[in-house]
Amino acid sequence: MCGIVGISAETNVAAEIYDSLLMLQHRGQDAAGMSVCDNDDKLKTRKSMGYVRDVFQQRHMDKLIGNYGIGHVRYPTAGGAGKEYAQPMYVNSPYGISAAHNGNLTNAKHLSTQLFHAEMRHLKTDSDSEVLLNIFAHELAKQREIYPSAEHIFKAVSKTHIRCDGAYAVLALITGHGILAFRDNNGIRPLSIGIRKGKSRDEYILASEDAMFTPLGFTKMRDVEPGEAIFIDKKGELFSQQCSDEPKKRPCIFEYVYFSRPDSKIDEISVYKARMRMGSKLAEQIIKQKPDHDIDVVIPIPDSSTTAAHELAVGLGIPYREGFVKNRYIGRTFIMPYQEERKKSVRRKLNILDLEFDGKNVLLVDDSIVRGTTSKKIIEMARDAGAKKVYFASAAPAIKYQNLYGIDMPATSELIASNRSNEEVANEINADWLIYQTLEDLIDTAKSGNPDITEYETSIFTGEYITPLVENYLEELESSRKDEIKTQREKSKANG
Numbered sequence: 001m002c003g004i005v006g007i008s009a010e011t012n013v014a015a016e017i018y019d020s021l022l023m024l025q026h027r028g029q030d031a032a033g034m035s036v037c038d039n040d041d042k043l044k045t046r047k048s049m050g051y052v053r054d055v056f057q058q059r060h061m062d063k064l065i066g067n068y069g070i071g072h073v074r075y076p077t078a079g080g081a082g083k084e085y086a087q088p089m090y091v092n093s094p095y096g097i098s099a100a101h102n103g104n105l106t107n108a109k110h111l112s113t114q115l116f117h118a119e120m121r122h123l124k125t126d127s128d129s130e131v132l133l134n135i136f137a138h139e140l141a142k143q144r145e146i147y148p149s150a151e152h153i154f155k156a157v158s159k160t161h162i163r164c165d166g167a168y169a170v171l172a173l174i175t176g177h178g179i180l181a182f183r184d185n186n187g188i189r190p191l192s193i194g195i196r197k198g199k200s201r202d203e204y205i206l207a208s209e210d211a212m213f214t215p216l217g218f219t220k221m222r223d224v225e226p227g228e229a230i231f232i233d234k235k236g237e238l239f240s241q242q243c244s245d246e247p248k249k250r251p252c253i254f255e256y257v258y259f260s261r262p263d264s265k266i267d268e269i270s271v272y273k274a275r276m277r278m279g280s281k282l283a284e285q286i287i288k289q290k291p292d293h294d295i296d297v298v299i300p301i302p303d304s305s306t307t308a309a310h311e312l313a314v315g316l317g318i319p320y321r322e323g324f325v326k327n328r329y330i331g332r333t334f335i336m337p338y339q340e341e342r343k344k345s346v347r348r349k350l351n352i353l354d355l356e357f358d359g360k361n362v363l364l365v366d367d368s369i370v371r372g373t374t375s376k377k378i379i380e381m382a383r384d385a386g387a388k389k390v391y392f393a394s395a396a397p398a399i400k401y402q403n404l405y406g407i408d409m410p411a412t413s414e415l416i417a418s419n420r421s422n423e424e425v426a427n428e429i430n431a432d433w434l435i436y437q438t439l440e441d442l443i444d445t446a447k448s449g450n451p452d453i454t455e456y457e458t459s460i461f462t463g464e465y466i467t468p469l470v471e472n473y474l475e476e477l478e479s480s481r482k483d484e485i486k487t488q489r490e491k492s493k494a495n496g
């Protein structure tokens with residue numbers, strides 16, 4: 001998963017892009033970068049591995065001068081993890097285009113062959129984002145315009161939509177011209193736009209999440225529509241156009257479960273409220289399935305499950321207690337590449353307050369169960385702290401299939417629920433009872449926020465992918481995501 005932001009203003013935008021990237025840091029901690037362009041069409045870029053605060057030092061910020069620009073935080077989903085994958089990526093022709101991408105193309109390999117053989121473009125990495133950038137650049141170059149208008153740019157976006165399959169929310173900086181935003185025709189990954197009055201023109205922000213709009217003085221205009229492109233030229237004039245023949249809003253439901261900040265609204269649905277509803281729905285299910293339950297206390301696994309856990313406790317009418325204290329200064333454990341490290345890191349990341357467990361029947365709540373590493377370890381900790389019975393609730397349904405649209409999920413075979421029943425998963429994580437949200441209820445939690453959206457991207461729960469898939473794509477992805485393959489890849493990289 002990644003986070004993207006773009007700002008077009010009257011004065012320097014680098015500081016506000018930096019602040020925005022800090023607010024998007026949860027979407028990617030592997031690398032960060034930004035490109036800005038000034039009135040003399042000079043482009044400046046800084047990108048590197050690491051957290052936003054580490055990548056941008058004062059000496060970098062001093063050089064990032066420009067009144068329009070884009071930024072990116074990266075969490076590797078396709079391609080490797082290295083400096084060359086940091087974004088914005090750049091192609092020098094036409095005009096010099098930099099791009100920041102959130103999502104994943106499912107036909108990148110096929111497109112990169114086309115780019116090389118038919119379009120004579122060389123790619124430096126195996127990143128699907130580089131493919132996407134080159135496809136767009138090629139389509140824009142084909143129009144042979146020295147001064148491209150919004151119309152030319154939108155035509156290139158339309159062609160890009162036709163050629164690219166998968167998920168993409170993109171921000172591109174076209175040197176000397178302006179910033180462009182577009183979203184795939186299902187709107188799988190989020191993107192929204194905000195506006196602010198400048199002295200003599202309107203200023204704009206485009207970002208994966210809108211949480212930073214208000215702090216930076218912007219007002220949200222709307223979400224970018226699936227298939228739509230928005231171009232803000234360097235003088236601040238805004239153009240927009242639907243560039244897809246078949247736009248259909250099907251946003252990724254996992255944004256509401258786990259990824260997005262609770263203070264963001266995605267496709268007009270408050271993430272916070274959706275999470276509250278996830279808790280209430282779980283309470284209803286528990287009452288239905290176990291009317292005589294003996295739960296004494298509800299305990300969230302911080303942070304992404306706290307909102308749901310609180311509402312779950314309210315729904316059951318029993319106390320909500322904080323049983324774990326999170327060390328906020330460690331990265332998310334899932335990001336650690338290998339299983340052994342992941343297990344250790346859960347223990348280091350979460351410390352337990354024994355007194356909330358001793359002699360009690362506890363219901364632990366997490367937003368989701370992926371490999372099961374966290375839940376297994378947490379249940380062991382709860383038992384060690386004296387819990388009598390440990391029940392477990394997941395605010396998301398069982399994750400059974402790999403994700404193709406930009407979420408870093410392990411290979412299907414490494415997902416604990418991939419070929420296990422709920423009872424088998426409960427046994428595996430050593431829970432006395434396990435309850436998952438039903439998919440129907442999860443969809444309802446989002447739908448209640450925006451009844452106009454009737455479909456969601458839910459493939460990790462159903463295995464039904466909503467975009468065309470090239471032959472063998474699933475198999476190839478499956479093998480490249482296995483831990484052992486990742487280990488080998490890292491080792492061979494380390495050995496040069």
Ligand code: AMP
Binds near residue numbers: 258374407408
């Ligand atoms: P696991 O320990 O593998 O079962 O992972 C479950 C935990 O990882 C949950 O606490 C989630 O909050 C978190 N999680 C879910 N999906 C992701 C993801 N794609 N990247 C990082 N963390 C995740």
